[in-house]
Amino acid sequence: MQSSDGRPIYLNLMKIRLPMPGIISIMHRGFGLILSFSIPIFTYLFALSLQSEAGFNQALEYLDYNLFLPVYFVLIWGFIHHLFAGIRYLLIDIEIGVERDVSYNSSYVVLVAALLVTIIISLVVML
Amino acid sequence: MSGFSGMKAWLIQRFSGIYIALIAVALVVIIGSAKPANYQQWTALFSDPWMQTALSIFIVTLLFHAWIGLRDIILDYIHPIWIKMIIMTAVVLMLVASGFWFLRALLLV
Numbered sequence: 001m002q003s004s005d006g007r008p009i010y011l012n013l014m015k016i017r018l019p020m021p022g023i024i025s026i027m028h029r030g031f032g033l034i035l036s037f038s039i040p041i042f043t044y045l046f047a048l049s050l051q052s053e054a055g056f057n058q059a060l061e062y063l064d065y066n067l068f069l070p071v072y073f074v075l076i077w078g079f080i081h082h083l084f085a086g087i088r089y090l091l092i093d094i095e096i097g098v099e100r101d102v103s104y105n106s107s108y109v110v111l112v113a114a115l116l117v118t119i120i121i122s123l124v125v126m127l
Numbered sequence: 128m129s130g131f132s133g134m135k136a137w138l139i140q141r142f143s144g145i146y147i148a149l150i151a152v153a154l155v156v157i158i159g160s161a162k163p164a165n166y167q168q169w170t171a172l173f174s175d176p177w178m179q180t181a182l183s184i185f186i187v188t189l190l191f192h193a194w195i196g197l198r199d200i201i202l203d204y205i206h207p208i209w210i211k212m213i214i215m216t217a218v219v220l221m222l223v224a225s226g227f228w229f230l231r232a233l234l235l236v
């Protein structure tokens with residue numbers, strides 16, 4: 001497909017090579033969406049845990065349920081990634097790291113650091 | 128229905144983000160060091176007036192942050208006006224209900 005001035009337009013997402021700042025940006029958005037929908041779930045668990053002794057134990061049981069472990073991993077990763085990418089945007093807002101090479105490097109730092117911290121937190125929580 | 132003007136939303140998103148980040152890290156440190164082992168220790172943590180104040184501001188801030196983010200996503204990808212209105216209304220209801228539920232649980236400890 002081509003536009004009127006001859007530039008190619010790729011509507012095929014597989015043909016668009018998104019650079020790393022773009023990748024962590026769409027991840028920031030996707031994780032933000034997931035985190036938003038976790039608000040009612042955590043509100044439920046929080047309210048349950050404070051309501052009574054039985055509710056507290058019930059909430060702990062839900063948290064211990066092994067089937068949910070991948071969900072918790074994604075939520076922790078989502079929060080840490082959203083946090084680190086958000087800090088990067090705040091720095092760019094105050095004109096730190098706006099240059100092309102710096103912003104490329106910082107996007108890799110966000111991706112790798114978020115994954116590392118997520119793995120460390122997951123290990124600490126599980127052990 | 129769109130909620131906030133662009134500049135206002137941009138500012139709220141940044142200041143709410145900073146507050147959410149600070150409180151979230153503080154919560155992990157506080158709960159991690161207090162290591163509440165039972166119901167009594169858990170409720171003691173949240174009946175503290177400083178904790179209640181900080182968390183009340185936290186949930187309101189978090190819901191505004193989520194609303195502005197979700198609104199951006201909806202405006203970018205969903206164009207038919209009726210579907211957009213229905214989804215936006217559902218999102219607002221979900222967030223407002225979560226907020227009242229959270230505050231009720233927190234303040235009745």
